[in-house]
Amino acid sequence: MLGGWVRGKASKTYARLLERALAPQPGPKARVVALDEATSRAYLRRSIDGLYDAAPDLSSKDTTTPEQRRFGLGLATAVAVLLVVETRITLMVIVGLLTFLYATVVIYRIRLFRRSMLSDSLIVVSDEDALALEDLPLITVLIPAYKEPEVIARLLQDIGALDYPTNRLDVRLLIEQDDPETLAAIHAARPPRHFSVVLIPDGGPRTKPKAMNYALCLAEGEFVAVYDAEDRPEPLQLRRAVAAFRRSGPDVVCLQGRLAYYNSGHNLITKWFEAEYLAWFKFFLPGLAERDVPVPLGGTSNLMRRKELQEVGGWDPYNVTEDADLGIRFHRAGYRTGVLESTTLEEANSDFVNWAKQRSRWQKGYLQTWLVHMRDPARLWRELGPSGFFNFNFFVGGTPLLALMNPVFWALTILWFVTESTLIGDLFPPIIYFPALTCWVIGNAVVVYLGIVSVELDDQPELAVAALLAPLYWVMMSISAYKAAWQLIHSPSLWEKTAHGLTANPAAAPPMQKLAS
C-alpha cells in the first residue's frame, strides 16, 4: 500500500510505523524516503558517531578532555589558594586581567565593525545575474522540523516560493519518528513532487545536527542548503548563492545568508533581537569573512558544497551550535565561508523564557565550540594562523565571555556607590579600579553607540530606541549566559527546543519582494 510513495525497502517495523503515521490521511500523500532497517541503523550510527569515531578530538561528545579538566581544576585550585593567601593581590590581578580582556574584546569588536563598514565584505549578486544563470546544479534542501505541525503549510508556501527549477531542487523535510503530528500535517498539505520526507529514526541525541547528518547520507545534490521550518528565504536566494559560488574560488565551500526577523516589531525583545542580528549578519560575520578568519555559521540559510561538507565530517550532533562549530571546522580544513547579501526571515522569540532557552543554548554551544577547538591551542594556531586564532578566541570565546563578565563589572560599580568606595577602595587600589570602571563605562557606551549606528546603516530607524536600551538586553544575555555555563557542566548536549508560532499573526510579515535586493 505504501508502494509508489516509498523509496527503498521498508522493513516490517518500519513499514508498520509508516503505515500508522500515514493511515488517517485520505487522498495523495507526501513522498516519504524510507530505508531498510540495516541501512537506517548504519546511517543513524554514522550520523551520531561518524565525527567522533574519525576524530574524537573534534567532537563535543566529551565536552572537555581529561587534560582540559585537569588544567581547569588546577587553575581553580591555584586561584582559590592564592585568594586565601594573598586576597588583595590576587583580586587585583584578576580584576586587572578581566579589565584587559574586556577592553581587548570591545576594541576588537569596534575594529571588526569598522572594517566591514568601510568595505563591501557582503557578497552581492544582482537580480539580473541571479536570473540569468543556466545549468543550475541540483540542490538538496534540508529542513528539520520537530513537533511543529502548525508551521508546515506556511513552510511549503515559503520554500515553494524559491525561484529555482523544481527538477533541480530536492527538498527534504526531516521528521523525527515519534512525531506523527507533523508528518500528518505534511500529508495534509499535499506538498509538490520535489518535496519529500525523511524519517529520522530514534536513538542518540535528538538534535538537529543528527537529523541533518542522517539526511546528508541520502543527499544527492551538488549543494546542500539548510533552512529552519519557520524560515522565509528571499526567493532568489539559491540562485544568488549558486552565482556567488561560480564567481568565487574552489576554496569557498559555504555561503551564509543574512538572517532577520519578520516579527521584529512585535515587542521590545524582538526589536532587540533584530538589532542584534543586524549587527551580527551585516557587520560582524562579513567582517570575519573579510579578514579571512573562521566564520561561525548562523544555523540556517547556509548553502554548502555537499562533497566538502561530507569531507569535513558533517555536523557535530553533540554540539548545540553545530553551525558555529562547522564554520570553524571548514576553516581549519582550509575552506572558506562567504556571507551572502540575501535575507531569510525568521521568527524572533518574543517571550523572555523562550528567548532565554534559545540564547543559553547558543551561548552553551559557543562555549562547547571554543572548548573543542582549544583542546590543542598550538595546533589550532598552526591551522588558523595567528589572526585566525585570535579572531576565533575573541569572537567565539569572547561573545559568551562578555555576557559572563558584564555582571561582574556592574556589581563592582554598584558596590562602589553603595559602600561609597570604602570596601572597594580597600580591596582594589585606584590604579586597578578606575581603569576597570572607565573601560566598562566607555566600552558599554561604545557598543550601544555602534548598535545605533548599525541600525541607521540598515535604514531601520524604528529599531533605534531598542538599540539605545540594549544594556537591558545585555542583562538578559548575562542571565542566559550563566544558565548556559551551568548547563555546560550539567547537560552539555541538551537541546532546548525553541517554540515557534508565538507571534499571532504571521500574515503580517512583509511581502517577499521587498527583501529581494
Added chain:
Amino acid sequence: MAVDTRPRLGVTSQPTSRRGIIRAGELVLPTFDPAVLTRGRELLAAAGRGTGRASLRGGRRFGAGAWQRRVGLSIFLPAFAVYVTIGALLAFKYNSFHGDAQSRLANAFYVLFSRDPHMGAIGFVWNPLPSLSVMPLLLLKGIWPALVDRAFAANIMSAAFMAGSVVLVHAILRDLLVRRTARLVLTVLFAVQPMILIYGGNGMSEAIFLFFLLLATLRLSGWLGTGATWDLVLAGVALGFAYLARNEAVMPSILAAGVVLGVTVLHTPGAFKARLRAGALNAFILAAPAAFAFLMWAAISWIIVGSPFEQFTSQYGNASQIAVGQQAFENIRGGIDSKAYVGLQLAALAPLLPLAAAGAVGTAWRRRDLRLLAPLSVIGGVVLFAVLAFLAGQTVGWLRYSVTAVPLSFLLAGCALAGGDRPARLPWVRGAVAAGLAVVIGLPSIGTSVAVMTDSRLAHEEHELVASVFDGHVEPGEYEFRGRHAAGSAVSAYIDAMHLPRGALVMDTFTPCVPLVVLTSEHPKQFVITNDRDFQPVLADPVTFKAEYVLVPPRGGLGDLDEINRTYPTLYESGAGFADLEHEFKAAGGCPAYRLYKLRPGSTQVHPG
C-alpha cells in the same frame, strides 16, 4: 601534486570506509577522511595565495590612502617644525609663558608627580584633554627637565595639534575639489596667519580645540557630500573630543546636530514621520559622543569633587573668574562699546569673512552643494558662541576666544572656490583665477591680525606676547608673560633652599604663579596643593598635619578666589594670629607679592577665622 595523507586534524582512529557519494540503500557512508582536509589548503596554494585571503573578493578599495598620508605628512612636518620653533623661542629665548598653558600642564604634572599622585588631581576647573595630551611627554622629564620647568611639553603639544589642523584644512579644501594652486595658497596662508602661528607655538589649548573642530568639519562635510554614516560617526567623536578640550564645543555640537537633522529630513524620501525619525537618528549619532563626553565629565566631577560643573560653578570656575576679572578687563577694554569691540576683533581676524561667505553661498547654491553647512555649523558655531557669550557678559573678550574666525574665513573661501564634477574649460585660467581669489581672501587677514596686535585693548594677550618678544629693552617684570617665569622660579628657588620635608608647605595652585612654583621646584612633593585629596583637612588644621609654612597671595582680583585667603581672610595681612611672616616675595612679572608664613608650632588647632 602528491596528496599529503598525514593526519592534520589529529585523527586517532582510521575511518572505517572511504568517502563517497551516498545513495539510498547503499551502505557507503560519509566519513571523516583526514587526507581530504588538506585539499582546501592545496587549492589555496595552487591559486598562489598561500594560506592568505579567500578568493571571495579583490584587493582593498583604498589605494589612495597611502598617497593621502604622504601628502598629509609633507604638510604636517614643516608646519610642526615652524610652530615648535616658535614655541622653543618663546620658552627658551624670550621666557614668554602664558599662565593658562602652564596651569594645564601643571595639572597633568600633579597627576603624575605631586605628593599625592592620582587621576583626580587633573582638576575639574578646566576640561581634561589638554592636560591629558601632555601627560606622555611629562614622563620624559627625567631626560629633559625643560619639558616641565619651562612647560615646553605644552608647546610641543600645541605645535603638533596646530600642524594637524593645517593638514585638516588642506584635506577639507581637497575634498571640496579646490584647485591645487588655490588650495596650497589657502593652506599656506592659513598656516602662517599670525594667530595660528602664535597659538601653534605658545602651548595653549586653542590648537587642540581647533584640531578636533576641523576634524569634525572634515567628516561632517564628507557626510554632507556622500551620506556615509562612518563620516557622521567620526564627526561626532571629534566633537566629543573637542568638548573635552573646551566647553565651547557645546555650541557646534548643537548646531551640527541641527544641520544633520534638517538635511536628513529634507533629503529622505517617504512620509514626514519616517523622515523625522531618520533625521533624529542621524542627529543622535552625531551628537551622542559629545553628549557622552559632557555627561561623563560631569559625572566624574560630581563623584570626585561633589559638583558636576566645576568649570562653571566652582570658586575657580568661569562665574567667579568673571566676577573678579570683569573690572580688570573693563580697564583693558578702555571704554570701547562691547558690540564694537567684538566686531573690531572679528574684522581684524577675518576681514573678508562676509565676502568669503557670500562667495561660498553663491557656489553652494549653483552646485546645490550642502557641504558649506559643515564649516558654518561647526566652526561658525564657536565664533557665534564667543560673540554671544561675550555680549551676555559671560566671558571676558580675549581675542583668542574668536580665533576660530580665522579657519572659518579660509574654509568659506574654500567653499567659494569649490570645484565641480565636470572638468572645466580653460583649466589653467580657472586655476589662476582661483589662486588669485585665494590670495585676495586669505592675505588681508594676516595684515589686519598683525595690525590688531599692536593694540593692547583689542588684543591684550597677543599684544603682550608680541611686544614682549619684539621690545628688546623691556625691564624684567614689565610684561607679564615675560617676567612670570623668572618670578615663579625665584619663589621656588627660595623655597627649595629651605630644604623642607614632604608636605611642609600649603598653597592653593589657582593663582597663575603658583603652578610655576611647583613646576620649577626641585622637590614638588614638599607642597600640599589644592589637587591633593587631603588639601582641605590640612588647610583646616595645618599644624596637626605637620605643615610648617603657608604661601598666600595678596587679596584682591584672583587672589580673592585663593582658598587660603577664603579660609583665613586675615592671614595675608597679619598672620591671623597663628603664623609669622617669613618672607615676602617681590611682585614681578604678573606675580603678586606672595607672602610665606611660618606656622607657630604651639598652635595645635587653627580655627578658620
